Amino acid sequence: MGCGTSSKVVPELPGSSFHPSWGKGVGTGSCGPLQTGQGVAGHRGHRGTREAAVEAAQKMQVARYRAKFDPRVTARYDIQALIGRGSFSKVVRVEQRVTKKPFAIKMVETSVKEGREACESELSVLQRVSHCNIVQLIEIFEAQDRVYIVMELATGGELFDRIISQGTFTERDAIIILKMVVDGLRYLHSLQITHRDLKPENLLYYHPGAESKILITDFGLAHSGNKNGNWSMNTICGTPEYIAPEILSRKPYTNAVDMWALGVITYILLSGSLPFEDENHIRLYRKILKGKYNYKGEPWPNVSNLAKDFIDRLLTLDSNHRMTAGQALNHPWVMTMAITSSMKNLQRSISWNLMLRASPNSQCSRSARASESCHSNGSQHTWGKNKTGTFG
Numbered sequence: 001m002g003c004g005t006s007s008k009v010v011p012e013l014p015g016s017s018f019h020p021s022w023g024k025g026v027g028t029g030s031c032g033p034l035q036t037g038q039g040v041a042g043h044r045g046h047r048g049t050r051e052a053a054v055e056a057a058q059k060m061q062v063a064r065y066r067a068k069f070d071p072r073v074t075a076r077y078d079i080q081a082l083i084g085r086g087s088f089s090k091v092v093r094v095e096q097r098v099t100k101k102p103f104a105i106k107m108v109e110t111s112v113k114e115g116r117e118a119c120e121s122e123l124s125v126l127q128r129v130s131h132c133n134i135v136q137l138i139e140i141f142e143a144q145d146r147v148y149i150v151m152e153l154a155t156g157g158e159l160f161d162r163i164i165s166q167g168t169f170t171e172r173d174a175i176i177i178l179k180m181v182v183d184g185l186r187y188l189h190s191l192q193i194t195h196r197d198l199k200p201e202n203l204l205y206y207h208p209g210a211e212s213k214i215l216i217t218d219f220g221l222a223h224s225g226n227k228n229g230n231w232s233m234n235t236i237c238g239t240p241e242y243i244a245p246e247i248l249s250r251k252p253y254t255n256a257v258d259m260w261a262l263g264v265i266t267y268i269l270l271s272g273s274l275p276f277e278d279e280n281h282i283r284l285y286r287k288i289l290k291g292k293y294n295y296k297g298e299p300w301p302n303v304s305n306l307a308k309d310f311i312d313r314l315l316t317l318d319s320n321h322r323m324t325a326g327q328a329l330n331h332p333w334v335m336t337m338a339i340t341s342s343m344k345n346l347q348r349s350i351s352w353n354l355m356l357r358a359s360p361n362s363q364c365s366r367s368a369r370a371s372e373s374c375h376s377n378g379s380q381h382t383w384g385k386n387k388t389g390t391f392g
């Protein structure tokens with residue numbers, strides 16, 4: 001199941017692009033308008049005409065999508081907008097006709113082996129879980145070459161879009177986010193489920209409000225442990241920048257790989273940069289295997305030692321010594337909500353580093369492009385989109 005039998009999955013899609021600007025677009029989870037109208041858009045001086053053209057283009061695209069949907073689905077749900085595209089999927093915002101409630105529908109192409117496997121993985125997890133920080137499955141429709149997965153709709157956008165748009169971001173804010181993610185992970189791990197593709201793009205805010213919870217999404221590479229308590233996995237998969245060293249060294253591994261990825265996410269969350277980065281994947285993997293990262297440059301002098309200790313205990317090469325989700329929740333940095341730590345505003349440095357990544361000529365931006373694929377959404381800070389089924 002999942003990436004179990006794939007050779008290298010997720011081919012580079014034509015038209016993939018890395019956008020140097022920060023505007024929100026399709027696929028940020030923000031349920032923004034369809035993007036096709038952009039080409040039709042005229043000059044700023046003709047707002048009325050431009051908006052009408054955009055609206056017309058959106059309506060046309062929605063109509064095209066509606067036509068592609070199974071009539072059983074459209075009988076119950078009104079297809080309203082395209083949210084984003086995955087390698088084998090499209091996600092649309094819908095309204096349930098009877099209740100008028102909004103939902104997301106992920107339409108997965110199952111005619112392709114990799115799509116079928118990702119779909120099986122995703123469903124095998126979503127059908128088992130119920131947790132406030134994990135996207136909730138509503139119902140499933142199966143057609144011959146497609147599966148429609150109706151889910152909770154996340155309208156609050158991706159993690160980093162929000163950090164950029166808010167004025168302040170402190171260690172305390174990071175802890176509030178991390179607690180929700182770790183809580184979801186602890187629950188998954190208690191069910192012997194390993195996400196295997198934890199990264200910022202798969203963490204969505206439920207709603208745009210400041211108090212919104214975070215939802216863990218995208219279980220296309222997840223592994224559900226078997227009933228015999230066999231937790232160990234062998235398949236080499238994940239997104240390069242987040243892959244744990246034990247996966248790279250082809251050892252049997254456990255859900256500790258999610259905790260490694262959490263360490264990478266925490267590092268990004270507090271700095272806007274990646275702990276392990278290289279445009280060449282072989283060199284990147286060497287860096288991960290050595291476990292060498294540093295706290296040089298801004299904003300690290302302003303980050304507390306407790307926060308760095310939290311990261312160090314996650315980016316621990318020996319998975320047996322790496323913190324578990326339960327231990328992460330009990331780490332003094334998290335327990336004290338960074339009360340003894342600096343309350344310094346890290347937002348400017350984080351945004352600066354994120355923007356450096358987005359700059360088309362920067363090395364980190366080239367690195368992001370190198371590891372990016374099937375990038376159909378408008379989110380700029382793509383932290384290695386290129387999923388790997390197996391590589392060898």
Ligand SMILES: Nc1ncnc2c1ncn2[C@@H]1O[C@H](COP(=O)(O)OP(=O)(O)OP(=O)(O)O)[C@@H](O)[C@H]1O
Nearest residue numbers: 027029084085086087089091104151152153154218
């Ligand atoms: N429940 C949801 N609510 C709102 N947006 C969602 C939801 N599920 C997915 N999305 C968004 O839809 C887009 C496509 O998601 P999807 O999981 O199909 O592919 P992906 O993870 O981006 O790519 P890949 O298939 O390569 O993993 C993403 O931008 C994602 O943030």
